[in-house]
Structures are given as C-alpha cells and as structure tokens.
Amino acid sequence: MLTKTAFQGKVTKTNQLFIPFVVAGDPSPEMTIEYALRLQEQGADILELGVPYSDPLADGPTIQRAAKRALKAGMSLRKAIELVPEMRKQGVEIPVVIFTYYNPVLQIGHDAFFDLLEANGVEGVLIPDLPFEESEEVRNLADEKAIEFISLVAPNSEERIKQIAEQAKGFLYCVSTLGVTGERNEMNAEALNFIKEVKAYSPVPVAVGFGISNYEHVKLVNDHADGVIIGSKIIRVIESGLEKVENDAKEEALQDFSKEIKQLMNG
Amino acid sequence: MLTKTAFQGKVTKTNQLFIPFVVAGDPSPEMTIEYALRLQEQGADILELGVPYSDPLADGPTIQRAAKRALKAGMSLRKAIELVPEMRKQGVEIPVVIFTYYNPVLQIGHDAFFDLLEANGVEGVLIPDLPFEESEEVRNLADEKAIEFISLVAPNSEERIKQIAEQAKGFLYCVSTLGVTGERNEMNAEALNFIKEVKAYSPVPVAVGFGISNYEHVKLVNDHADGVIIGSKIIRVIESGLEKVENDAKEEALQDFSKEIKQLMNG
Amino acid sequence: MLQVFPDIKGRFGDFGGKYVPETLMGPLQELESALDEAMEDEAFLKEYHHVLQEYAGRPTALTFGDKVTKHLGGAKIYLKREDLNHTGAHKLNNAIGQALLAKRMGKQKIIAETGAGQHGVASATVAAKFGLECKVFMGEEDIRRQELNVFRMKLLGAEVIPVSSGNGTLKDATNEAIRYWVANCEDHFYLIGSVVGPHPYPRMVRNFQRVIGDESLRQFKEVEPALPARIYACVGGGSNAMGMFYPFLEKEVELVGVEAAGKGIDTPEHAATLSKGTPGVIHGSLTYLMQDENGQITEPYSISAGLDYPGIGPEHAHLFQSKRVRYEAITDQEALDALKLLTETEGIIPAIESAHALAQAFKEVPHMSEEETILINVSGRGDKDMATLMEHFKEEVDHAH
Amino acid sequence: MLQVFPDIKGRFGDFGGKYVPETLMGPLQELESALDEAMEDEAFLKEYHHVLQEYAGRPTALTFGDKVTKHLGGAKIYLKREDLNHTGAHKLNNAIGQALLAKRMGKQKIIAETGAGQHGVASATVAAKFGLECKVFMGEEDIRRQELNVFRMKLLGAEVIPVSSGNGTLKDATNEAIRYWVANCEDHFYLIGSVVGPHPYPRMVRNFQRVIGDESLRQFKEVEPALPARIYACVGGGSNAMGMFYPFLEKEVELVGVEAAGKGIDTPEHAATLSKGTPGVIHGSLTYLMQDENGQITEPYSISAGLDYPGIGPEHAHLFQSKRVRYEAITDQEALDALKLLTETEGIIPAIESAHALAQAFKEVPHMSEEETILINVSGRGDKDMATLMEHFKEEVDHAH
Numbered sequence A, B: 001m002l003t004k005t006a007f008q009g010k011v012t013k014t015n016q017l018f019i020p021f022v023v024a025g026d027p028s029p030e031m032t033i034e035y036a037l038r039l040q041e042q043g044a045d046i047l048e049l050g051v052p053y054s055d056p057l058a059d060g061p062t063i064q065r066a067a068k069r070a071l072k073a074g075m076s077l078r079k080a081i082e083l084v085p086e087m088r089k090q091g092v093e094i095p096v097v098i099f100t101y102y103n104p105v106l107q108i109g110h111d112a113f114f115d116l117l118e119a120n121g122v123e124g125v126l127i128p129d130l131p132f133e134e135s136e137e138v139r140n141l142a143d144e145k146a147i148e149f150i151s152l153v154a155p156n157s158e159e160r161i162k163q164i165a166e167q168a169k170g171f172l173y174c175v176s177t178l179g180v181t182g183e184r185n186e187m188n189a190e191a192l193n194f195i196k197e198v199k200a201y202s203p204v205p206v207a208v209g210f211g212i213s214n215y216e217h218v219k220l221v222n223d224h225a226d227g228v229i230i231g232s233k234i235i236r237v238i239e240s241g242l243e244k245v246e247n248d249a250k251e252e253a254l255q256d257f258s259k260e261i262k263q264l265m266n267g
Numbered sequence C, D: 001m002l003q004v005f006p007d008i009k010g011r012f013g014d015f016g017g018k019y020v021p022e023t024l025m026g027p028l029q030e031l032e033s034a035l036d037e038a039m040e041d042e043a044f045l046k047e048y049h050h051v052l053q054e055y056a057g058r059p060t061a062l063t064f065g066d067k068v069t070k071h072l073g074g075a076k077i078y079l080k081r082e083d084l085n086h087t088g089a090h091k092l093n094n095a096i097g098q099a100l101l102a103k104r105m106g107k108q109k110i111i112a113e114t115g116a117g118q119h120g121v122a123s124a125t126v127a128a129k130f131g132l133e134c135k136v137f138m139g140e141e142d143i144r145r146q147e148l149n150v151f152r153m154k155l156l157g158a159e160v161i162p163v164s165s166g167n168g169t170l171k172d173a174t175n176e177a178i179r180y181w182v183a184n185c186e187d188h189f190y191l192i193g194s195v196v197g198p199h200p201y202p203r204m205v206r207n208f209q210r211v212i213g214d215e216s217l218r219q220f221k222e223v224e225p226a227l228p229a230r231i232y233a234c235v236g237g238g239s240n241a242m243g244m245f246y247p248f249l250e251k252e253v254e255l256v257g258v259e260a261a262g263k264g265i266d267t268p269e270h271a272a273t274l275s276k277g278t279p280g281v282i283h284g285s286l287t288y289l290m291q292d293e294n295g296q297i298t299e300p301y302s303i304s305a306g307l308d309y310p311g312i313g314p315e316h317a318h319l320f321q322s323k324r325v326r327y328e329a330i331t332d333q334e335a336l337d338a339l340k341l342l343t344e345t346e347g348i349i350p351a352i353e354s355a356h357a358l359a360q361a362f363k364e365v366p367h368m369s370e371e372e373t374i375l376i377n378v379s380g381r382g383d384k385d386m387a388t389l390m391e392h393f394k395e396e397v398d399h400a401h
C-alpha cells in the first residue's frame, strides 16, 4: 500500500505503482505517443520515456535494439523532451520521467537541460550513469525546478544504500538483480531482502526494475515493493508488433499491445 | 705447345687439349656414350664424365638441369663408373675423368671407390668440393692406383696456387673466372695473368674452364693455356637436341651435335 | 602539484570521475580499496616487478637510432622498445598488474575488451599465467578483421565473446564488457586496457604503465648527460603515453602526444579526440570524445586499430587543457611512411600505432639542433599489422629490386 | 678438453672441415683471419655485446614455469626466453655478430639463405641497422609457404631471390647462396644462419650464440643453488642448441638435443638427422645427414620449417658420437601438444621448433624429483607459426567454450 507522496501529488493512487519504460521514437514519435496512451489505459502511473543513446551502458540487447531504431528515426534528447507536450495534447496525463544517459545532457548543458524539461512540463529525470557522487549539481538544479531526480540503488550499493535512499525524490529505482536491463525468469530471494532494507530508508515509493517480464514477477515484486518498473518486456511487445505497424495494421498492433500489457499486469 | 706428359702418356698430342664435360646419363647412359664418341671424333683429348648429384654446389643452372635429368634416369656414381668399360667397347679411347662431388664417394668409401675406378679402367678423378687441404688421403690412394687426381686452382687461391699447382696430376683445372659453371661472354684479363702464374708452377698441362662458350673463348684460352674445359656449353647443345632424341630422331640430333662442337672448336 | 591527480573523486582537473550505473559503484569502491592497499604493500609491488622482469622481459631496451638520426639530421633519436615486451606491446605491463590485483582480490575470472586484439592477447596471456578464467569481448567486425589475434586468445585458453551491438568495434566491445561486469561483478575482475574508464582505472593503468617512463628516465641518464628535449608517444586511450610521460611531468621535458588523424582531421575519418573532439562522458569517465551535436558518440577511424577509439584517458584531457602536454595528429599515410623509414634504417618494424609517434618526431627532429636528444616510445611491434602493411606496401617492395 | 674444438682444420673430432669448391677457399681463409682478429679485439666484442643489449633486448629473461611445473609434477621447469629477442628468435644474436664482422671486413653486401624466413628476417634486420645491402636466397616453395616473412624481408629493404633448383626449399636455397657467394665473394659476406657450413662457420655461429648459455648460467645461479640437471634445446642446424650447450659442456649437466621426428622416425617423413642419418658432406661440412644409398641428399620433413634441414652442425655430430649430448626426436604431434600446454599454462606461445625441446622435457620431468631443475631453451616465439597452428587447432579451440 502506497502512502508516501510523490511527484507533487500527481501520483496519488494507493495501490501499487506501474512504471513502464518506452524508448522515445521507437519506432516513431507518433507510435511512442500511441503506446504511452495504451499504457496509461492499462493503469500506468508514471511513464519512463527513454532517450535513445549510441552507447547505453546500462541496457541490455532489447533496449539497445529499440534505441537503434529510434536513433535511425532521428530521435534525440531534445526531441524526446519536446515529445512530452505532444503526448499531453493527445491525452497522456501521467507524470513523465525522461530517462537519458548523461552525455547528451552534458552537451545541452545542465541549465539549458532543466530549462527544457521545465518548459516542456517534464515531471522527472533519471540519468542511469550519473551516480549519487557525481550528481550533486544536477540534483540541486532538479530541486530548484521542482523536477523529480530519480535515483537508483542496487543490492551492492552497501553503505551507500542509506545515503541514496534518504535523499530519493519521486520514486526510488531499485535494481532487483545485478545486471543490465533485460528479461529474467526468476526473482532473487536476496533481492527481496534488499528491497526491505531500501524501503526502510526511503521517503518515496520504492519501485523495482531490471528483469521483470511476466505476471509472476509483477506479483512477487508487488508483494514487497511499492511498484514495478517494466522496460525490456514492453519493448519486446512493441517489437513483436513492428511488422504490423509497418504494414499499415497499426490499430491491430496497438490492440495486441494492450492485450499483452493487460496480461502482464493482471495475469 | 704442349710438352708435358699427362695421363701416363695417353695424352700425347702436342696441340691444345680439348676437355669436354658431359653428365653421365643425360638424358640416358646410351646417349652419353654416343656424345662421347662424337666428342672424340671432334678432337676431344680427355672426357670429363660428370656424376649427377642432388646438391651440386659448384655448378650453374645448366649442369643442374642435366644432373636432374640424369638422376631421373637412375644414374649414380657406381653406374657412371661402370659406364666407362661400356664406352671403351663402343670405341671411346681417350682418357676418362670421373667428375663427382665428395659425398657419393664417401658413401662408397675411399678404398672401394678407387678399386671401382681401377677395375673399370678410369684414368682420372675430379672432386670439385674436395680442396687440397681435405684431399690428402684421396690423393695418396689415387697415386697408389696410378689414377690422376685432378686439382683446381682459382684466381683467389693466392698463396695456395703454388702449393696446388706443384702437386698437380693429369692436368690442372684453372677456374678462369670466379663463379659456378656457366656460359659467359667475355674472358677476363686478370684471369689471363692468373693462368700465366699457374703455368709457371704446374708440372702438368694447365686447362681453363668455367665460362667457355664460343670459339672466341676457345681461341683466347688456347693462346695462353694448354687446353680448354667446356661443360655448360656442351650440355646446352645436348639440351637443344633432347626433343629430337625423344622423337626417335637420334641420328639427326647427333649430327647437329657434331656440327655444333666443330663450330665451337674451329670457328 | 601535478602528482596529486587524480583527487579523491578520481578527477584530473575537470576530468575523470565515475559515470557508471549504480551497480558498478560498489565494485569500483572495492577495486579502489584493494588497489590502494596493494600499492602500499611491498610484497605486491615486488611480485609485480618480479613478473615484469622474469616473465615479460623488462627492462625493455633503450635503443639509439643512429641510422635514422643520420638520415634525418638534427636531434639524436632514442627509442624506448616496448615492442620487445612479451606479446609485443606495452599492454602486458598493465595486464600483469591488474591480473595480480585480481588474484589478490580473490577474483578467479577476468573480463577484458579488445579492439585489434592486443589487450585481449595480453589479458589472455596473464590469465593463462596466473590461472584465471578469461572472457574477452570483441566487436564482430574486429573479429573478422583480426582473425589471427582471435585465434591466439583462444589458444591461450580465453573465451572470445563476439559483440554485435553498435558497429561491432572497440567502443561497443567496451560497452558490452562493462555491461557484463555490471551483471557479474561479484566474482569477475574487469581488466581495462588503457587509462580510460571510471576511477580508479585511469590512475591504476597509469601506475602499472609508469614503468615505461621510470625505466626510460634511468636508462637515459646512463647514456646522455641531459634529459631528452622532447618525448613522443602515440595516444589511443593513452596508456603508453601516460606511462611514458608520468615520471617526466615535473621535469623540464616537452611532452608530445600523437593522435591518429586518419584520412585527415578535416575529414570525418579520424580518431583525433583532443584535436577535434569535445568534452563529454564515455565509458564512465568525463573526458574528450568524438560525438555529434546530440551527444551521440561517433565512430572514429584510423588505419591503426589501437588508436581507433573515440575517447581518451581523462588525465590526457587534463594535460591538454593545462597545456602541459602538446597533442598533435598524424595521418595514416604519414604513419606508414614513418614506419617504413624506421624499418629501413633501424631494422625495427613498429606497430602502426607507434608509427604515429615516430612520424611526429621525424617531422620535428630536422628542425632541432644536433646537441638535443629526443625519445620516442615504440609502444609495440608491427607483426600484428603485417596484413595491413602488405596491402599498402606490397607493390612498392615487389618493385624495389 | 672439449673447448679446443674445432681444431686448426675446423674439425670437431671426425666432423667439420671445409668441403667447398676451390674458389671458396680464399674467402673462407679471409673470413677466418678476420674472425680470429675480431674475437681478440676488445672493441669488437664490446660493440657486439652493446648491440645485443641496447638493440636486441638482451639479456633475455629466464622464466620459472611455475604453472607448467605444477601441472606436470616433478622437476622444476625453467625457460630461457629467446622468444623475447628482437625479431622473435635467437637467430638475431648470430646475425648481429656476423653483420658486425662483415662491416669490419669492409664488405657492404651480405647474402643469406633462409627456409621459413627467420634467419632471412634477422639478416634483413641487421642489414638495415648496419647499412648493408642484403640478398636473401629462399626456395620457391618456401616463398609460397611463408608469404609474410618474405614481405617482412622486403619491407626491411632486402632482396629476396627465389630459388627454383631442387625442391625449392632450404637445402636448395643454401646451395644457391653458396653458388652466388662463389661468384661474388670479393665484396659479399655470406651470413650463414646456423652452426653449419664449412669451417669457420660452425665455430663462428656457435660463438655468436653462446651468449644464450652464458646468460643462462649466470641467471640460473641467481635463482637456484645448483645447476639444472638437464638442459633441452631443439636442433635444426643446431645453433640455438650449441649456443645454449656450449658453456655447459664441461659442467655436470645432462644436455639433450631434440630433433624433429616429423610423422615418426620410422616413416620417411622426418628430419631426425642424428637419429636416422649417416655421416657425409653437406654444404661444405662433414657431418651427419639424410641421404639415399647413392649419397644423394634426401628431402627432410618437419612441421616446423626451422628444423626441416637434412644436415646438422658438425659439432653436434661430434657431441653425438662422443655421447656428451643425448639426442632425441619428437614428432609433429608431440610438439604441437607441448606448444599448447605451454601456451595454456604459461601464456607463452613458443615457436613450433622450440616446442620440440619442450615436448621432450615434458616427457621427462614427471620422472624426475621435485628437488631437481631443468632448463629449456625457448628458441623463438610462435607468431610466425600462427597459420600452421590455426590449421591444427582452430576446431579444437572454437569448440572449447
């Protein structure tokens, strides 16, 4: 049961958070909005909007493929951020977290980046390769702009778990198993203990990601954490519909997508 | 003018010596005898009968090719020596010098080798890779059997010229130019000086070899030395007739051969 | 003082740091502690130096290039002969250091990235020598281009893991190695091949390569009354250069790092990170890199696989910014010409990487005085480059006689 | 006393001498005088040792093979690392000595024979370094098989002369080099690559290679209380073995020379000259060789081009006859297995030639006590053999993981 406040009250549900991840521009900006709408329909609470990157250190092959498709379609950090108002127009109401590697942010510049986030009504930002020790300036800027800076903790963060968890904003991203994003078939008992520890320190909801790929996982995570983050699995569903999208059977692809997501979240 | 005695009186001519070289068994033992007869007809005084060898260090490509043909036809040191009585039967009367590399001799053994030479009526022996310093035992054996052990001197033999020339038997083989056997177009002035020096020491006729390939050479050499040794040139004439020999035009080949040798020796 | 770099956060001035997924922060911390302990431990240092000497063949020679000096006229040219190291390049110095550290940390498995295969071979070699399991990540494109080194690693008992992501080259192999490490950091040691990556790698690799400069300093003093006026080293990730430069940073010696200009720095095909790149984050470190306007890392180009890297060690970025080191860029053709000249005059066929340093030096020595001396780091031998060299020189040498 | 060999006639017991065309007697005499003078000249010896050290990278390491020792059990295995020499084998030691002698004699042109190309590369290398013109004679068949080394020689500025006589292999290349020397001895120096050929070559080459044994003796004493019980070296012409053995001839050490048994000494395909050959003359020297009943030299066979020679140095013939050295023969397969074992346990890929010595030692050490030590000469590195090794091991290593 979720009791903590997050995203300045925009996330108000009391049941478990469902935080899906899609890559902006995979396979096109238009389709990303369509998928976002379907995810919202299926109960998504927060959307992680991934910015495709040439060298995504923390991502597995599925998300790498998605990034490649999106880059080919011309997506960039700036365009991904500018996609958010477009989403709003078409009905996406849930908070959006921009998920981007640090280098593109650096090229825009910290100040300009946050101005851009603010101007486009982005609620949160997650930078997977900017750990606590390197993120002070960015965290301060995020605070100034009242944008949630999402932190991650991992089982091997050890004495840093407390430090990271205590300053968490928006929600805290728990890496359930060591490893890059991807689908795995079993949840790790140790990981569950770790979640317990994190929850004890965190002022915000604790969501678990990395490796959640079926309803069993979702149930297991929801028994212990405040929410699930699902990335690779969703990308794979999108991937399986690519052919239909290309062949003008967009509607059918989206129906399939909704059905699969429903199944994933509700069994 | 030749005044010295050689080959126990068998070489008695007073004009210049003509010493041709053929490879035993090139292209067959029978043909070798035929060529020997023709050479005798053309005035040869001594026949150098070359034993084909796998690794003829002192021979150029022409003689290497001849050796290859002869080896292919099954020739060996023993067979070459045993070819001599056959030659005699067919009319070769001039002295025969067996020209062989040292290794085949070693394999037969010194004593057995000289027994073999003696038994087959061979008059001389030349071992191009057995220099003076290594040949004492062989020279003694040759003396015992009254077989001429032919020595070589070269322009760069220097202080050894005297030593080698003074003990020379049969005839002394003068290497006119540095180098392995083969045809060259010019005689070397330095070489002529060298011949003069050699003649001063030698108790036997001084013949010049290595590189004599036309009548001009022959004349030039004959102006200064006691004779000419001709190898590669003769092999090339044999080579040019190989096709005819193979095609049952043996007589024609031999006629061509005689004509060429005549031309070589008499212009 | 220069020597205090990197600071406690792993910064060389503005550069360096640890820009890595959270999961790596623990392992990096563990590595740093172990490294700090090891480098204070006499026994560890003794073993490291013992292995360098009795296994790798150190000290490597310092050769006076009398013939090339005469040929060019000007300053006297000395060559530090890392090409004589076991496995043929300086890479082994670092691989030995890290493998010993891995053992000390109780890690029985190492992973490594490789481009042309030099670091992969060095890693496979130390894995064999120290009884470690070894996985080498290598781009599929590079696997195709470097069949021989792939086989060599396998013969040494290493597993070569093809990387198909990105363009299938070094950058992608490094990404993949890091990803694999993220997932398997508990029992795996990641053996990085240059002074790149997150802190403490740039410092660690530099310290395991400084033996090049330490030896050079000592050897030079034995043969010349004064230090060299200039020292040249090629820069890919920058490890041979850092190893050579480090002990000279506070000496009065001009230091010259030479990048790969490929087909020219005014073309898109080069790997001249400092000359043409901009600051950014690559492989966990804030440094210079080659990227497009959106911050996407671009594919570099150089004829030499070892310089074909879009980033550069953060300490070099700092030395560039602080102007302590001068950085130049040399084209493929210039490097090949220098390689040929050294080969013909000194009988030493250098790696094409090293030939970049040679080329820059050869440009400069004729303008220097005969009283001056210079030192060039010959980071590796050219055996690995024979196929490339044949392509470029076969006709020329076939018609030489 | 062993050290007085060869005698004044160039004899090692019954073997050696000068079985050459008369035209070479002068040049050999000239060489001998120059050599004797040089070897008495402090300045010459100093330069030779200086070049070995500052150019070739000597001393080469003495490596304790701890892992292979543990793997096999028994005597402790030490490796003399000639593979770390510049250009990758012991061949350079001799090439340096002879090139310096050529220069001293005022000969600006050198010729050399080569089989696999190792001695050719060493000769081309010293020719480049000392500014000499270089012609390398190489059989046409070998040129086809060793394309890379041919290119390397050419890149170094040497002319490679194809030899089509005989079977177009090393024996024929040597014949042709000698023939060329006969015709051009005035201004040419013939740089022979092993302890073969007419006197004074076997002595000269041994003396230029004894640095291997001299260093080993000194290095061994630094790490072990007693001399090794046995020393192993492969034998082609026999130069690395003679160089290693010579300083130990009067010590209480068992010396083991290892020939190539090819496909087995009971087959016609081997190069086990002492095991299966008979005395005779080859390339100007009386020694053991492989020949047919008519004294025609036969073509040897070994997987390793450097051992694929039908003769052997006359000093070995003497040491064989006098039983001072034990000679064994190792098959292709045994050598390959030993190569793989050393690679996997020690991270050293040896030349296939050297692997013959390793194989014999590996057979014996398990039967020796752990208190004993042995020393193996790793005459060269395996880089040159990669194509051959790939043929033999590719499938195996590809399926290892």
Ligand SMILES: Cc1ncc(COP(=O)(O)O)c(C=O)c1O
Binding pocket: C089, C090, C091, C116, C118, C119, C193, C194, C195, C234, C235, C236, C237, C238, C239, C240, C241, C305, C306, C307, C351, C353, C354, C379, C380, C381
């Ligand atoms: C011989 C050689 N030199 C230089 C380099 C470049 O690396 P670094 O700049 O780290 O020395 C490499 C990389 O493989 C190399 O093999």
Ligand SMILES: Cc1ncc(COP(=O)(O)O)c(C=O)c1O
Binding pocket: D089, D090, D091, D116, D118, D119, D193, D194, D195, D234, D235, D236, D237, D238, D239, D240, D241, D305, D306, D307, D351, D353, D354, D379, D380, D381
């Ligand atoms: C590495 C290596 N070892 C051994 C040999 C055999 O020569 P030797 O017996 O003269 O040492 C060679 C010849 O090329 C070689 O390259």
